[in-house]
Amino acid sequence: MLGLGVESTAHTFSCAILEKKGKQGKILSDVRKIYRPPEGEGIHPREASRHHIENSSIVLSECLVNAGIKIEDIDIVSYAAGPGLGPCLRVGAVVARSLASYYKIPIYPVNHAIGHIELGKLLTGAQNPLVLLVSGGHTMILAFLNKQWRVFGETLDITLGQLLDQFGRSIGFASPCGKNIEELASTTTNYVSLPYSVKGNDVSFSGLLSASKSIISKSRSDACYSLQETAFAMISETVERALSFTRKKELMVVGGVAANKRLSQMLQDVCKRHNAKFFVVPLKYAGDCGSQICWTGLLESQVKKGVSLENTFVTQSWRLDSVVVNY
Amino acid sequence: MKLLKKGAEADIYLTKWNNSNAILKIRKSKEYRNSVLDSKIRKQRTIRESQILSEVKSFGISSPLVYYVNLKKSEIIMQEIPGIPVHDLTESKIVKKSMEIGKLVGIMHQNGIMHGDLTTSNFILYKNKIYVIDFGLSQKTNKPEDHAVDLRLIKEILNSAHAKIMESSWNNFLLGYKSIVGNSQLSKITNLVSSIESRGRYAAVI
Numbered sequence: 001m002l003g004l005g006v007e008s009t010a011h012t013f014s015c016a017i018l019e020k021k022g023k024q025g026k027i028l029s030d031v032r033k034i035y036r037p038p039e040g041e042g043i044h045p046r047e048a049s050r051h052h053i054e055n056s057s058i059v060l061s062e063c064l065v066n067a068g069i070k071i072e073d074i075d076i077v078s079y080a081a082g083p084g085l086g087p088c089l090r091v092g093a094v095v096a097r098s099l100a101s102y103y104k105i106p107i108y109p110v111n112h113a114i115g116h117i118e119l120g121k122l123l124t125g126a127q128n129p130l131v132l133l134v135s136g137g138h139t140m141i142l143a144f145l146n147k148q149w150r151v152f153g154e155t156l157d158i159t160l161g162q163l164l165d166q167f168g169r170s171i172g173f174a175s176p177c178g179k180n181i182e183e184l185a186s187t188t189t190n191y192v193s194l195p196y197s198v199k200g201n202d203v204s205f206s207g208l209l210s211a212s213k214s215i216i217s218k219s220r221s222d223a224c225y226s227l228q229e230t231a232f233a234m235i236s237e238t239v240e241r242a243l244s245f246t247r248k249k250e251l252m253v254v255g256g257v258a259a260n261k262r263l264s265q266m267l268q269d270v271c272k273r274h275n276a277k278f279f280v281v282p283l284k285y286a287g288d289c290g291s292q293i294c295w296t297g298l299l300e301s302q303v304k305k306g307v308s309l310e311n312t313f314v315t316q317s318w319r320l321d322s323v324v325v326n327y
Numbered sequence: 328m329k330l331l332k333k334g335a336e337a338d339i340y341l342t343k344w345n346n347s348n349a350i351l352k353i354r355k356s357k358e359y360r361n362s363v364l365d366s367k368i369r370k371q372r373t374i375r376e377s378q379i380l381s382e383v384k385s386f387g388i389s390s391p392l393v394y395y396v397n398l399k400k401s402e403i404i405m406q407e408i409p410g411i412p413v414h415d416l417t418e419s420k421i422v423k424k425s426m427e428i429g430k431l432v433g434i435m436h437q438n439g440i441m442h443g444d445l446t447t448s449n450f451i452l453y454k455n456k457i458y459v460i461d462f463g464l465s466q467k468t469n470k471p472e473d474h475a476v477d478l479r480l481i482k483e484i485l486n487s488a489h490a491k492i493m494e495s496s497w498n499n500f501l502l503g504y505k506s507i508v509g510n511s512q513l514s515k516i517t518n519l520v521s522s523i524e525s526r527g528r529y530a531a532v533i
Contacts, residue, residue: 236359
C-alpha cells in the first residue's frame with residue numbers, strides 16, 4: 001500500500017511517500033522546505049503559510065520523482081489536521097483535498113503529535129515505550145493505555161522548544177535555535193543558578209526563560225549552558241518519575257528537540273539507572289516531516305475508510321490524548 | 328542492606344534502627360546533572376522532606392517517623408510502613424480510598440502544606456490507615472494556586488494511570504476534600520484547576 005503524507009503545521013512544508021507491507025513501513029521519499037524567519041524573530045503565521053503555498057507544488061513533484069511513482073499509484077493521502085498554526089495547516093489541507101478529490105484518493109486527517117510517536121516507533125522498533133515528546137509545540141511524557149495515549153506529565157506553560165527558541169531569539173539567533181544554543185553551551189561549564197521548577201510530573205519553564213534572559217549580558221555562553229543544564233535536568237527528572245511510576249522498560253524520545261545531544265546523553269543516563277532501553281528517533285526524522293503524517297494515515301487505513309471531503313477539518317488546538325487509537 | 332526501590336529521585340533501602348525495621352532514603356548524586364544544581368536540589372529536598380514529615384503529624388496526618396537525617400549524604404532514616412501503595416490496590420479499593428485521600432490532602436492544605444507529588448504511589452495503606460509519604464517536593468504555602476497544582480497532579484495521575492476508574496475516584500477525592508475545606512474553598516480550588524488546565528498546550532478552547 002502506498003501513502004502520501006502532507007505536513008504543514010508550522011515552519012515545515014513536507015511531502016513524503018511511504019510503502020506499507022503488513023506491519024513494515026518503508027520511506028520511499030521525504031522532501032521538505034523550511035520557512036526561515038529573519039534572525040531574532042519567530043514564525044510569522046502569514047509569512048510561513050505564504051512560503052508553504054509557494055513551495056507546495058515543487059515539494060510535491062520532487063517527492064513523487066524521488067519515490068519513482070506516479071500520483072495515480074497512491075492509495076491514500078493523509079495530511080496534518082492539527083495541532084498547529086491555522087494559516088499553515090490550511091495549506092497542507094488544501095493540497096491534500098485537491099489531490100483526493102481530483103484523483104479520487106481516500107483522505108485521512110492525522111494528528112501531528114501522534115505522527116511523531118508512530119514514526120518514532122516505526123524507525124526505532126520500540127514496542128511499549130514511555131514517550132517523551134519534545135518539540136516546538138509539545139513537551140509531554142506519555143504512555144499508551146486503553147486505546148489512548150495518556151499524559152503522565154507535561155509543561156504547564158511553554159514548551160521546551162519554545163523555551164530554547166524564545167531565549168535564542170533574544171540573543172539574536174534565528175528559529176529554530178536549539179542547535180546554536182547547544183554549540184555555544186558546549187564552550188563552557190560555568191553554571192549560574194537558575195529557577196528549577198518541577199511540580200510532580202509536570203514542569204514549568206516560563207520563570208526559567210525570564211531568569212535566563214537576565215543573565216545573557218554577563219556571559220552568553222554561560223547563559224546557554226545554564227539554561228540547557230537546568231531545563232534538561234527538569235525534563236530528565238520528570239522522565240525518571242514517570243519511568244519509576246509506570247515501570248516501563250523502554251523510553252523513546254521524539255520531536256525536534258530530540259536532536260539535542262546533551263538532552264539525549266542525560267536521558268541515556270536516566271535509562272541506565274532504571275534498566276530501561278533508550279530509543280531516540282533518528283536525527284533526520286526528529287523534526288516535522290511528511291513521513292510522520294503518512295505513516296499514521298497508513299496505520300489508520302487499516303481500521304478506517306477515509307473521511308468525506310466535508311469532514312477534512314483543520315484545528316489549531318487538538319490534544320493528542322483526545323485521539324482514540326484503534327489500529 | 329536490601330534495595331527496596333530505585334525511585335525517581337532517591338534509592339530506598341530496608342535497614343535497621345534500634346533493632347527495628349527502618350527505611351533508608353538516599354538522594355544519590357546524579358551523574359547527568361550539573362554538580363552545583365545537583366547538590367542544591369538534593370540538600371534542599373532532604374531538609375524539606377524531613378521537616379514536613381514531622382510537621383504533618385502535628386495535625387493528624389499519618390506519616391513515617393524520622394529517626395535520623397544526614398545532610399552531607401542527603402539521607403533520611405525513617406520508620407518503615409510495611410503496607411501496600413494505593414497504586415497497587417484493586418480498582419474498586421482505589422475508588423473507595425480516594426475519598427480518604429481527598430480528606431488527607433484537604434487537611435494538609437488547610438494547614439498550609441502542599442505535598443507537591445500527589446501520586447497514588449505516595450499513599451500507603453497499612454492496618455486500615457493511609458500513610459502519606461515522599462515529601463521531597465512539598466512546600467509550606469497557603470496560596471490557592473499551589474493547592475490547585477496539587478489537585479491537578481492527582482487528577483492527571485488518575486486520568487493516566489487509572490483511566491478506567493478516573494471519574495469515580497476523582498469524584499470521591501473531591502467529596503473527601505470538600506468535607507475538610509468546605510464548599511466555597513473547593514469551588515475556588517477546582518476553578519483554579521480548570522484555569523491551569525486551560526493554560527495547557529492545545530487545551531480545548533471553550
